Amino acid sequence: MTTLAQAVGDGAVITKRNLLKIKRVPELLVFATLSPIMFVLLFAFIFGSAIPLPGVDYKEFLMAGIFTQTVVFGSTITGASLAEDLQKGLIDRFRSLPMARSAVLVGRTNADIGNNIVTMFVMAVTGLLVGWRIRTSVLDALAAFGLLLLFAYAISWLMALVGLSVNSPEVVQNASFIIIFPLTFIANTFVPTDNFPPALKAFADWNPVSSVTLAARELFGNTSPALPPPDVWPAQHPVVYSLIWIVGILVIFVPLSVRKYESVAGR
Amino acid sequence: MAAVEVEGLVKKFKATTALAGVDLAVPEGTVLGLLGPNGAGKTTVVRILSTLLRADSGTARIFGKDVIAHPNDVRSMIGLTGQYAAVDEYLTGQENLEMIGRLYHLTRSDARQRATTLLERFDLADAADRIAKTYSGGMRRRLDIAASLIARPRVLFLDEPTTGLDPRSRIGMWEFIGSLVAEGTTILLTTQYLEEADRLADGIVVIDHGKVIARGTSDQLKSQVGGHRLEFTVSDAADLPILRERVAPLAVDDPVVDEQARSLSVPVRGGAEVLRDALRRLDDSGVTLVDVGLRRPDLDDVFLILTGHASETSPGGASSGGASSGGASSDGASDGGAPVATGRHALKGADQ
Numbered sequence: 001m002t003t004l005a006q007a008v009g010d011g012a013v014i015t016k017r018n019l020l021k022i023k024r025v026p027e028l029l030v031f032a033t034l035s036p037i038m039f040v041l042l043f044a045f046i047f048g049s050a051i052p053l054p055g056v057d058y059k060e061f062l063m064a065g066i067f068t069q070t071v072v073f074g075s076t077i078t079g080a081s082l083a084e085d086l087q088k089g090l091i092d093r094f095r096s097l098p099m100a101r102s103a104v105l106v107g108r109t110n111a112d113i114g115n116n117i118v119t120m121f122v123m124a125v126t127g128l129l130v131g132w133r134i135r136t137s138v139l140d141a142l143a144a145f146g147l148l149l150l151f152a153y154a155i156s157w158l159m160a161l162v163g164l165s166v167n168s169p170e171v172v173q174n175a176s177f178i179i180i181f182p183l184t185f186i187a188n189t190f191v192p193t194d195n196f197p198p199a200l201k202a203f204a205d206w207n208p209v210s211s212v213t214l215a216a217r218e219l220f221g222n223t224s225p226a227l228p229p230p231d232v233w234p235a236q237h238p239v240v241y242s243l244i245w246i247v248g249i250l251v252i253f254v255p256l257s258v259r260k261y262e263s264v265a266g267r
Numbered sequence: 268m269a270a271v272e273v274e275g276l277v278k279k280f281k282a283t284t285a286l287a288g289v290d291l292a293v294p295e296g297t298v299l300g301l302l303g304p305n306g307a308g309k310t311t312v313v314r315i316l317s318t319l320l321r322a323d324s325g326t327a328r329i330f331g332k333d334v335i336a337h338p339n340d341v342r343s344m345i346g347l348t349g350q351y352a353a354v355d356e357y358l359t360g361q362e363n364l365e366m367i368g369r370l371y372h373l374t375r376s377d378a379r380q381r382a383t384t385l386l387e388r389f390d391l392a393d394a395a396d397r398i399a400k401t402y403s404g405g406m407r408r409r410l411d412i413a414a415s416l417i418a419r420p421r422v423l424f425l426d427e428p429t430t431g432l433d434p435r436s437r438i439g440m441w442e443f444i445g446s447l448v449a450e451g452t453t454i455l456l457t458t459q460y461l462e463e464a465d466r467l468a469d470g471i472v473v474i475d476h477g478k479v480i481a482r483g484t485s486d487q488l489k490s491q492v493g494g495h496r497l498e499f500t501v502s503d504a505a506d507l508p509i510l511r512e513r514v515a516p517l518a519v520d521d522p523v524v525d526e527q528a529r530s531l532s533v534p535v536r537g538g539a540e541v542l543r544d545a546l547r548r549l550d551d552s553g554v555t556l557v558d559v560g561l562r563r564p565d566l567d568d569v570f571l572i573l574t575g576h577a578s579e580t581s582p583g584g585a586s587s588g589g590a591s592s593g594g595a596s597s598d599g600a601s602d603g604g605a606p607v608a609t610g611r612h613a614l615k616g617a618d619q
Contacts, residue, residue, distance in 0.1 A: 006372070021357040089353035093414070096317045098342035099370040177287055177573045265320065 007100035014107020019114055033122040036070040040126045055224030063132045064217035065189030068209055071152035074116045078156040079172035084164030091096055101214050102258050109156040116152050135221030144219035150214045154249035160257040164264050189213050194228055205232040208245035214238040268331050270295040270422050270453035275325035278311055285311040287477040300468030301457040308477040309457040313426050316346040329422055346420035350427050352407035356400040360391050360410050364417055385413040400591035405436045416532055425456045463568030475574045488569045497533040497545055500558035506530045513548045
């Protein structure tokens with residue numbers, strides 16, 4: 001067996017292991033999907049009642065933002081699970097096996113994609129029930145979901161490094177909360193950024209969360225010509241700008257995470 | 268070529284020196300017991316040998332393969348059971364073993380077959396399809412060891428394999444380790460239980476503060492520490508002076524009297540013949556013996572003398588001998604070392 005084929009095989013074994021956990025502890029998935037449902041409902045009816053947007057229903061505007069926020073949060077599972085595996089000595093066991101060094105991380109981040117697909121499906125159904133509509137083609141919509149998954153996948157690799165660097169799963173949860181919340185709020189996820197204070201607006205303009213959200217929003221056809229036209233490059237080319245970030249994060253964090261895995265010590 | 272060869276291993280963690288130049292070798296098909304108190308560096312040696320940790324200097328080879336230059340070759344020859352049961356709680360016993368088997372690159376059917384065989388061998392067949400979260404501590408431990416055996420490793424590292432097991436499981440584990448050795452597996456075992464090393468290990472290496480402080484077979488270590496002692500317990504403490512006087516000619520060093528325990532301990536030279544001689548000398552003395560025995564030093568003594576402190580887990584190691592209340596009879600069979608059991612051994616047996 002070639003090294004690559006072996007790495008793929010090992011990665012598949014670990015992916016299966018992580019997906020089995022979803023089957024064994026269905027509560028995890030239930031809660032992982034309940035919170036986005038709650039978000040959709042709360043934002044759609046609470047904020048939606050107070051935020052008038054020209055030419056587009058707030059529920060439609062909102063969905064791309066909630067999708068982005070949710071898949072980014074979904075990728076923290078990688079960090080927390082790796083921290084847990086480390087704590088329980090499983091990483092030590094894996095590291096003593098003649099398996100590919102990348103497999104544990106590949107298997108874990110792959111499983112996140114599975115998680116995110118399920119979560120996005122539930123959210124999409126909830127959205128459609130409360131009035132969200134895709135106004136473009138199926139292909140455009142699929143491209144939007146694909147971009148969201150890719151972005152989440154890149155963040156998973158970033159979270160892998162975090163998970164391997166801290167002492168306990170709880171730390172990952174708390175640390176990611178204080179990083180991800182500002183990152184997903186100082187953006188165009190829930191409201192247009194035009195009235196942000198200048199510093200926050202500049203941050204939001206260049207925040208990849210904004211560009212992923214905008215790209216998805218445009219691909220779903222949930223924008224309006226009545227909204228002010230984008231005045232910065234990332235907003236004018238949201239797909240390209242998002243892809244640059246995705247590739248950049250992967251190029252940096254895949255090797256960093258694998259290297260960390262090679263030297264990491266269990267408790 | 269030895270199965271495991273370690274030379275000049277040094278490892279520092281920031282300010283502390285975990286290993287300060289450790290050498291050891293394990294011949295193929297034998298068991299090496301790595302003994303030492305907590306923090307002596309036992310686990311560090313195991314982690315370096317199982318490719319989890321890089322030494323600062325020195326070399327470690329498994330069947331000639333260097334652990335740093337050829338880590339994957341090493342990994343396919345070894346099995347590791349660490350101090351914590353490293354099993355996936357959300358997988359069943361069967362799934363856990365199959366996963367590890369697949370990661371050793373066994374075929375799917377091989378992995379399944381081996382998993383089934385090992386689950387049976389470790390008395391886990393009934394729990395094979397239950398998730399490991401529902402297992403007791405002992406069951407997890409057994410599953411963990413089964414996982415390390417899935418690919419029939421030539422060298423097995425067992426880091427304190429019986430810690431946390433109940434006495435019955437411990438004996439089961441010993442029998443099992445014995446059967447692995449019979450099949451030709453080389454084992455490096457760390458333990459704090461001297462009894463365990465005494466029973467399982469062909470060779471023993473004692474480390475403390477990252478240095479080897481003694482090595483040899485269990486017998487060699489014991490004789491290094493000293494010869495036999497005759498131990499008497501009498502029914503009436505008033506008999507002790509007579510007893511002492513009668514056996515004085517046999518003593519090679521000062522006898523130790525414990526009035527509280529009504530006991531006398533006499534260092535002697537020679538084996539069972541000395542005991543017969545001693546009893547003959549007491550024939551018409553009128554002394555009533557409750558217990559008498561010829562005791563060889565055990566690894567507790569070795570440990571105490573070499574490291575200056577008792578092994579943490581040994582109940583008898585540092586006690587003043589105040590409890591020789593047991594009979595002379597019962598545990599002679601379980602004690603492979605001394606020809607005649609003594610009260611102290613009986614006490615140990617009861618506590619463990």
